[in-house]
Amino acid sequence: MSQIKLTKPTVPFSEAPWIQGLPSSIFTSPSHVQLREWARNFTDEVIVKIGAKYVEAGRITDDEAYQRCAKDGVLFAFATGVHVDPKIAKIAERAGVSLPAGIKMDEWSNIHDYIIWDELNRAASAVMMGLLGGLTYGTGPLMHFCSDEQKERWLPEIFSGKKRICLAITEPLAGSNVANLSTEAKLIEENGKKYYLVNGSKKWITNGIYSDYFTTAVRTSGKAGDSSGISLLLIPKGPGVTTKQMKMLPGGASGTTIVEFDDVKVPVENLIGKEGDGLRLVFFNFNHERMTIAFTALRLSRVCLEDAIAHTRRREVFGKKLIEQPVVRYKIGHMAREVEALQAWVESIVFQQMNLTIPQSNLLTGGTCALLKAHAGIVLDHVVRESLHLLGGMGLTVGGTGERIERIYREVKGMTIPGGSEDVMLDLGVRQQLKLVGPQSKF
C-alpha cells in the first residue's frame, strides 16, 4: 500500500472517506483538497457566523454575506455549475471575478461543484439557499442558451453580486406538471418596439423576494397542458412585478416567494433561446438541480449522524452512555450504511457526468439522477427522524445541542418535494431507463 495520510474525524461517519484521506478514484487533484479546506472556513465565517442574524430574522436582511460570496468567487462558482465555458471565463475575468480558493477556470469540474455544495451544507442552514439557490438555478439557462450579447448584458452584474436572480417556473396550478403553466406572454408593439406583455403568477420561488431578475417560463402560445407553447424570458423587477414572501415550514431565510406579473412589458430582446423551446431549456438544467439536491441531502444526513453520535457518546441514561446500548448502535448502523451507500452512488454519478457532455449526461444519466434525487431524500428523511429521536427532548429544542438536527427536520421536505417530487422522480427514473433500452425484443 502506498503511503497515505489519514485525518481521523472526531465522530465516526461525520466525514466522507476521501476527506479522511482514504484512497479515492475521483478526488485525486490537490485542488480538491484546497477547495474543501477553503470552503470549510468560508462556511464557518460566512454561512454560520454572518448567517446567524438571517436565521434569527427569518430572511436575508442585508448585503453583507452576499457581497462576501461575490468577492470570494462563490457566486461565480455556483452560477457556473460543473464547467467554466471559455467564453464565460472571459466575461468573468472582465468583471473582475475569479473562482474560490484560486482554482483555475479550466480546472473547475463536477467534482469541485460537489465539494463546494457539500462543504457549505455543513452549516445545515437555509441561509445557504437564501444566498445561492436562486442564483444557481436561475443562471443555468442563461449560461447555456443566451446569445453572446445577452451574456455580456446580464452575467457580469450577476457574478459580481450587483444583481440577484431566481428561477420562476412553478405556478399555483402547475408544479410537477410544468406543461400546465399559464402565465401569458403576448407579443405587442409600441412606438415601433416589440415587447411581451406578461400576466400571471409564480409560486414557491426560492429567493424571489431578493431578486432583480426572474428567469421565467411563460406561455407564448397554446393552452395550459401544451408543452410546445412555452418560452423562457428574463424578466427584470420593475413596474407590474410584485413579490410577497411566503411563510414556510422550514423558516424564511431561503426567501420562498409568490411573484405576480401584472401587464409587465418585457423587451423581446429578453427572450432566452427560441419561442416555444422553453420547456426543453428548463429540462436541460434539471439534472444539475437534482444532483445539487442529492449533494445537500447527503451532507445533511452526515450532519445528523455527527450530532446524534456525539450526543449518544455524552448522554448517560440508566447508568450507561446511550452508545453503550446495542439498540442505539443498531440504529446508528442502519443510518451509517444508508449514508455511506448514498456517498458511493453520488460519487459514481459525479464521475460519469464529468466524463460526458451535458447533453450526453442528460440523456444517459437523467434516469439514474432522478432516482438518486429521490433516494437521497428518502435517506435524509430516515436519518433525521432517527437522529432526532436519539436526542430525545434536545432534538425538539431550538438552539443548543440539537440545533442542526431540529432545523434539518423542518427542512427535509424541502429536499423531497422541490426539484421533482419523490414519487414523480421514481417514476421518471424508470421511464427514462426503459426509453434507453428501447422496446423489448421478441423471443
Ligand SMILES: Cc1cc2nc3c(=O)[nH]c(=O)nc-3n(C[C@H](O)[C@H](O)[C@H](O)COP(=O)(O)OP(=O)(O)OC[C@H]3O[C@@H](n4cnc5c(N)ncnc54)[C@H](O)[C@@H]3O)c2cc1C
Ligand atoms: C421550498 C420550495 C422551494 C421551491 N423553489 C422553487 C423555485 O425556485 N422555482 C420554481 O419554479 N419552483 C420552486 N418550487 C416548486 C416545486 O418545484 C414544486 O413544489 C414541485 O415541483 C411540486 O409541485 P406542486 O407543489 O405543485 O405539487 P403537485 O404537482 O401538486 O404534486 C403534489 C404531490 O402529488 C404527487 N404527484 C404529483 N404527480 C405525480 C405523479 N405523476 N405520480 C405520482 N405522484 C405524483 C407527489 O407526491 C407530489 O408531491 C419550490 C417548492 C418548495 C416547496
